[in-house]
Amino acid sequence: MQEQIQQALKHSRADYTEIRVEERETTRVSFRGKDLENAGGNLDKGGIVRCLIRDHGWGVATFNNLDDLLTKVDQAYECARVAHNHEPISLAETEPVQDTVRVSMQRDFRDVSLAEKKALLEKYNEVMLSSGDKIVDTNAVYADDFTRMIYANSEGTFIEEERPSVSLRCVACAHDGENVQQALESHAGPYGFEYVIDQEELVRKAARHAIELLDAQPVKGGNYTVVADQGLAGLFVHEAFGHMSEADFIYENPKAREMMTLGRRFGSDILQVYDDGSVPGLRGSHPYDDEGTPSRRNILIKDGILVGRMHSRETAAKMDEKPLGNARALNYRFPPIVRMTNTAIENGKTSFEDMIAEIKLGIYACDAFGGETALENFSFSSGYAYMIRDGKIAEMVKDVILAGNLFTTMMNIDAIGNDFQWLMFSGGCGKGNQIPLPVGMGAPHIRIQNVVIGGK
Amino acid sequence: MDLFNYLKSEAEQVEVVEMQNESTTVEFEANKLKTSKVEETRGTAVRVVRHGRLGFAASTDRDAINKLAANVMESASYGDEIPLHFAGPQAAASSRTFDSGIADLPIQRLVEIGGEMIEMLLAVEPEARVNVSLNRGIQTVSVRTQAGAEVSFERSPFSISIDLSRVQNEDILTLFDMLGMTLLNEDPLMPARHLVEKLKWAKRLTTLHSGTMPVLFSPSGSLAWLLPLIEGLNGRNVYKGVSPMTGKISKKIFDEELTVMDDGTLDGKLGSAPYDDEGIPHRCNVLIDHGVLKGFLYDLKTAVQSGVESTGNGMRELFNPPRIAPTNLVIEPGNQPLDEIISNIDEGLLVDDLLGLGQGNILSGSFSNPVALGLKIEKGEIVGRVKDVSVAGNIYDLLENITSVSKETRWIFNTFSAPYILLSDMNVVSKN
Numbered sequence: 001m002q003e004q005i006q007q008a009l010k011h012s013r014a015d016y017t018e019i020r021v022e023e024r025e026t027t028r029v030s031f032r033g034k035d036l037e038n039a040g041g042n043l044d045k046g047g048i049v050r051c052l053i054r055d056h057g058w059g060v061a062t063f064n065n066l067d068d069l070l071t072k073v074d075q076a077y078e079c080a081r082v083a084h085n086h087e088p089i090s091l092a093e094t095e096p097v098q099d100t101v102r103v104s105m106q107r108d109f110r111d112v113s114l115a116e117k118k119a120l121l122e123k124y125n126e127v128m129l130s131s132g133d134k135i136v137d138t139n140a141v142y143a144d145d146f147t148r149m150i151y152a153n154s155e156g157t158f159i160e161e162e163r164p165s166v167s168l169r170c171v172a173c174a175h176d177g178e179n180v181q182q183a184l185e186s187h188a189g190p191y192g193f194e195y196v197i198d199q200e201e202l203v204r205k206a207a208r209h210a211i212e213l214l215d216a217q218p219v220k221g222g223n224y225t226v227v228a229d230q231g232l233a234g235l236f237v238h239e240a241f242g243h244m245s246e247a248d249f250i251y252e253n254p255k256a257r258e259m260m261t262l263g264r265r266f267g268s269d270i271l272q273v274y275d276d277g278s279v280p281g282l283r284g285s286h287p288y289d290d291e292g293t294p295s296r297r298n299i300l301i302k303d304g305i306l307v308g309r310m311h312s313r314e315t316a317a318k319m320d321e322k323p324l325g326n327a328r329a330l331n332y333r334f335p336p337i338v339r340m341t342n343t344a345i346e347n348g349k350t351s352f353e354d355m356i357a358e359i360k361l362g363i364y365a366c367d368a369f370g371g372e373t374a375l376e377n378f379s380f381s382s383g384y385a386y387m388i389r390d391g392k393i394a395e396m397v398k399d400v401i402l403a404g405n406l407f408t409t410m411m412n413i414d415a416i417g418n419d420f421q422w423l424m425f426s427g428g429c430g431k432g433n434q435i436p437l438p439v440g441m442g443a444p445h446i447r448i449q450n451v452v453i454g455g456k
Numbered sequence: 457m458d459l460f461n462y463l464k465s466e467a468e469q470v471e472v473v474e475m476q477n478e479s480t481t482v483e484f485e486a487n488k489l490k491t492s493k494v495e496e497t498r499g500t501a502v503r504v505v506r507h508g509r510l511g512f513a514a515s516t517d518r519d520a521i522n523k524l525a526a527n528v529m530e531s532a533s534y535g536d537e538i539p540l541h542f543a544g545p546q547a548a549a550s551s552r553t554f555d556s557g558i559a560d561l562p563i564q565r566l567v568e569i570g571g572e573m574i575e576m577l578l579a580v581e582p583e584a585r586v587n588v589s590l591n592r593g594i595q596t597v598s599v600r601t602q603a604g605a606e607v608s609f610e611r612s613p614f615s616i617s618i619d620l621s622r623v624q625n626e627d628i629l630t631l632f633d634m635l636g637m638t639l640l641n642e643d644p645l646m647p648a649r650h651l652v653e654k655l656k657w658a659k660r661l662t663t664l665h666s667g668t669m670p671v672l673f674s675p676s677g678s679l680a681w682l683l684p685l686i687e688g689l690n691g692r693n694v695y696k697g698v699s700p701m702t703g704k705i706s707k708k709i710f711d712e713e714l715t716v717m718d719d720g721t722l723d724g725k726l727g728s729a730p731y732d733d734e735g736i737p738h739r740c741n742v743l744i745d746h747g748v749l750k751g752f753l754y755d756l757k758t759a760v761q762s763g764v765e766s767t768g769n770g771m772r773e774l775f776n777p778p779r780i781a782p783t784n785l786v787i788e789p790g791n792q793p794l795d796e797i798i799s800n801i802d803e804g805l806l807v808d809d810l811l812g813l814g815q816g817n818i819l820s821g822s823f824s825n826p827v828a829l830g831l832k833i834e835k836g837e838i839v840g841r842v843k844d845v846s847v848a849g850n851i852y853d854l855l856e857n858i859t860s861v862s863k864e865t866r867w868i869f870n871t872f873s874a875p876y877i878l879l880s881d882m883n884v885v886s887k888n
Contacts, residue, residue: 023517026775029534033696038512040531042775043524045517046497060493064516079492082482082563118534137696173819178700178852180820218822221666221848221885252486253585255623333495370815376628377843379812379826401816403826403846404887407626452887454824454846 001066001150002158008069009154014051014059014077016091018153020290021047021066022332025110029118029142031125039118046332049076054090057083062333092316092323094293096156101287103162105192109144112193117142120196121168124203128172131207134214137173140203142196143426157292165189165283165438167426168196170203174210181216181398183209184369184383186426188438189283209384216398219385219453225362226402226451227355230421232365232382234441237273237345238429239371240378240406241266245275245300245308246326246338246431247315257319264306267410270348273301275310277325277341282422282440284341288325291336295325300343312338330434337432342440348416355415355447362388363453365400368425379403401454409448417445457521459502460600466529469505470602471542473733474498475774479593482566486585487574489567495593499774502528503542510535510757512777540760542601543735548609549768551730551738552723557640558612559594566590569616573648577620581655588618590644599735607735611638613726615870618647620655629658629841631829632809636870639724654808654829662832662840664886670804670859671847671882672797672833675866675874677807678787680825681851682872684818685716688851689743690780691754691769693819695762700821700852701749708748711858713790716744718753720768720783726870727783734770734778741767755780787874790861794876797860799836805884806831806838807847824848844887854879 005019022045029039046064049072053059059079061072109117125140145165152158167188174181185206189195228236243249250256277286277295288294291313300308310326311319315338327336356364364386371380385400386393420442428436463470481493501514502524511532515524570588577586591614598608617634631654633647643649673680693699701709720738722728731737734756742750754762755770755778771781798806809829816824826846831838862876 032692036534036536038531038777039534040511040513041527042513043515043517043520043527044775045520057489058491060491062493062495062497064496064498065518075494079494079563082492082567083489085488114530114534137698173698175698180698180700180817182817182819221846221883223887252488253621253623255583256585256621256628259623259626333497335491335493369817370812372812372815376626377811377826377828379815379846381812381816381824399816399822399824399848401812401824401826401846401848403811403844405626405844452826452844452846452885454826454848454885 004069005150005152008073009152011070012051012073012077012154014080015054016052016154017073018050018151019047019069020149020151020332022147022149024145024147026143026145027114027117029121031121031138031140033137034129036118039114048332048335049073050335051076051080052089053080054088055085056081057085057089060335089314090317091313094313094323097288097292097294098158101159101161103164105164106194107192109166109193110146124170124199127200127203128170128207131204132211134174134176134211135172135207136175139171141169143167151290151292153292159288159292163190163286164192166191166193166195168199169426170206172207172210174214176214179214181210181213183213187424188426189424190281190285212396213384213398216396218399219363219397221454223450224453225359226448227362227364227388228446228448229366230419230443230445231367231423233345233443233446234423235368235371235380237443238340238343238439238441239373239380240409241273242275242340242343243373244406245310247309247311247319248338251315251318260306260309262306265304266301266306267304267413269303270416271301271304271413272346273344274299274346275326275340275343279342282342283424283438284440289327289336290329291327293323293325293327295341298324298326310338310340312336328437330437334434337434339431339437340429340439342442344442345416345444345446347418347420347444349418350415351418352445355417355445356388356393357391359388360390363400364388364393365402376406378406403452403454409451412449413446414449415447420444457525459521459525462525463502463504464602467504467506467532469542471503472600473501474598475501476596477593479591480563480566481589481591482563482570484570484574484586484588486587487578489570492563500524501772501774503777504528504532505540506532508537509533510538510540514775538757538760540757542603543599543605544603545605546737548730549721549738551721551728553611553638553728555612555639558592558614558638561592561614566592569644573618573645576645576648577651580652581622584620584622586618586620588616590616597733599731601735605735607731609730611729613638614640615726616644616647618651620651627661631655631658634870636726637724638726638728641724657831657838658829658841660840662842664805664832664842664845664884666884666886668881668883670801670878670880671884672801672804672806672876672878674806674808674876676809676868678874678877679813679868680807680810680823680847681855682874683814684821684823684851686782686785687819688821689752691752691758691762692780694752695758698819704749705751706748710744710747710855712747713858713861714744714747714855715788717742717786718769718782718784719786722784725784732768732770733772734766736766736768736770738768738783753780753782782871785872789863789865789875792860792862794862794864797862797876797878798833798838801833802835804833805842805845806833821852822850846885847882849882854882
């Protein structure tokens with residue numbers, strides 16, 4: 001394959017050409033209620049050629065048939081010629097890299113039989129189902145993915161990389177008359193089979209929360225002081241701030257550029273935010289991004305001030321900044337775009353007890369069901385939540401969905417906890433059609449003043 | 457190896473599905489043509505029933521047929537014991553979904569249409585940053601079973617999506633629209649025309665107080681209640697007993713103004729095809745008739761589990777077993793013109809787009825969403841856009857009393873046709 005790729009790159013008449021080839025083996029086992037829905041494996045093999053003609057544009061060809069890379073290069077080249085750009089497109093300089101990245105798993109999931117994977121998941125599913133009469137439905141999913149990829153470009157980069165991923169996801173559904181409540185727990189990372197064993201406690205938590213939510217009252221809508229746990233704070237920084245710091249949102253938009261000017265104050269002095277694909281062992285970790293740029297720590301907010309952002313080589317050149325490994329592609333069906341890797345709020349100093357002590361009426365919101373941003377506006381739903389009354393955690397409430405404006409909400413973070421955690425949630429981030437891309441998130445507890453909570 | 461015959465010799469039932477897709481996409485970014493893309497994908501998905509157990513596997517690697525066969529056999533050794541019968545030979549639904557005009561659409565024509573849309577929008581909003589994606593393709597699906605189904609159909613999807621953002625100080629306005637067809641019978645500039653209209657409404661900013669008020673859901677705003685409704689109508693959730701509509705067939709559970717059907721036979725619509733992805737003919741299924749629950753959506757597996765017939769709603773992506781999905785979901789229009797509905801509102805909110813759709817516990821019918829595009833209605837007129845507003849409720853309460861349903865309908869997200877629906881007493885939370 002290496003020779004065919006090199007030959008195809010040489011053949012290209014474009015200013016810049018890159019080729020990515022992937023071979024992926026996956027296994028998935030899922031239970032819904034008592035029933036095994038499916039247990040089996042898939043094979044996916046394909047490639048992508050991307051060409052740039054500087055005063056025209058980008059051309060892309062994706063395919064499953066790897067036999068004729070030369071034709072694919074020609075197709076991508078013809079596509080690149082369709083556009084016309086008066087201002088030629090440049091790519092930020094990066095050092096060409098030749099590297100081979102092999103991984104070793106404590107227990108390689110490719111050597112584990114489907115029978116054992118199924119038995120493990122069946123045990124977890126049984127833990128949920130036997131947690132009480134009120135649990136009427138479950139969804140338990142085990143998935144593993146081993147991808148071998150080759151990335152090469154016309155500047156001399158050639159990287160062979162292995163990327164493993166294993167995940168466990170458990171949803172419990174509790175029922176009481178017409179009242180139906182769900183709770184979700186998940187655990188995922190770039191590891192072997194060892195990573196998903198002994199997770200009974202996590203699974204039990206999903207069942208317990210679903211049952212507890214049956215008795216919870218819907219939260220009363222209004223403005224509250226909110227304390228978010230690590231799970232929700234991590235999602236918050238990803239959704240509300242992270243997406244705005246992706247340079248493709250701003251690089252061709254003078255107004256947005258102004259809004260995201262480096263040096264602008266985003267929060268109080270206690271707030272530090274970064275993105276870092278080079279931390280080993282997290283869901284968004286990779287030594288090189290999908291343009292072959294090495295991953296590094298990218299500080300986004302320092303002492304409350306915006307100091308950095310995430311780039312592809314194209315956006316970095318356009319803004320005269322440095323790419324630090326944020327060009328990522330979901331798979332060979334897509335070209336890389338600017339994405340987060342592992343995004344985090346750095347640890348602070350406040351203990352959880354101090355954080356809630358002064359709150360007369362507030363909400364302690366935990367974990368996340370999901371989130372979405374439309375630029376400055378964001379929305380995300382907590383998995384479960386409690387009222388805070390007179391400085392104490394009180395009754396559980398449900399249907400807690402936080403919404404707000406990025407700028408005011410970031411400024412309203414007035415306490416940062418001293419209990420940082422990386423989150424190893426399954427699922428992933430969506431942008432364009434590229435979903436779910438594995439990303440990491442991390443945070444301590446945070447407190448936010450004046451948050452709009454939707455509700456009755 | 458001849459996959460079909462090999463599997464037939466090893467298993468009682470066999471289904472081999474081939475999915476092939478060839479497409480061209482042009483993408484405009486920030487008002488400029490940026491990327492053009494050609495895609496060719498081809499894959500095989502197989503299901504077998506062996507010793508009464510169901511197995512599934514899929515592959516895009518043509519050189520690994522033996523591995524695919526081994527995978528599906530291994531899968532079947534753990535699969536459900538289920539009396540499933542793959543499709544037999546059945547006559548196709550009459551549905552036109554292929555147009556050589558789309559299949560032959562040259563890339564230059566896609567570029568022209570995109571350019572024209574951007575010009576239309578810049579003419580009314582010079583500071584807009586517009587992204588347009590135009591995609592034309594040819595999809596072929598074939599389903600072959602040991603029971604004699606030998607189905608193959610071709611579709612020519614043409615889809616256009618457009619989004620616009622405009623930043624002014626700290627106000628970011630974003631608007632979105634899309635259009636899809638498989639016959640060249642609609643104006644491809646329509647999404648841009650919709651955005652021109654929305655821009656007119658959205659330019660002025662105004663404020664709204666929290667409280668109970670009439671809320672008018674536009675066709676795209678209707679997703680707030682449509683998504684929970686679709687979850688409730690999904691036969692799998694009914695079989696599992698978790699749909700709040702379980703056991704309520706023939707009961708009146710919604711306002712009589714509400715009629716909902718799923719129709720996979722409409723000519724030229726993206727959800728249409730002669731057959732579903734399990735080789736079952738598409739048809740029109742009435743789900744809610746004047747507020748009375750009439751039926752649910754099923755694929756082969758959930759149908760046999762529930763003791764009913766498949767409704768032709770088996771949908772698949774290559775790498776997953778079939779699942780239930782609506783084809784084209786149609787909410788019937790009412791009698792009242794939209795103008796008249798709006799003119800009767802003294803103070804209220806028009807919800808056109810929401811954030812966080814599908815999040816939270818939608819199976820229970822409840823939704824709670826920030827409004828991404830909300831317009832204030834005052835003394836019978838739309839007076840401007842409101843920000844930091846959210847709506848919440850439960851569809852099983854709210855849809856018991858619908859105040860008005862408009863005559864006008866619109867296709868949204870290429871899969872739903874909905875009118876404007878007015879609910880008189882909804883709680884709206886506003887930060888102002």
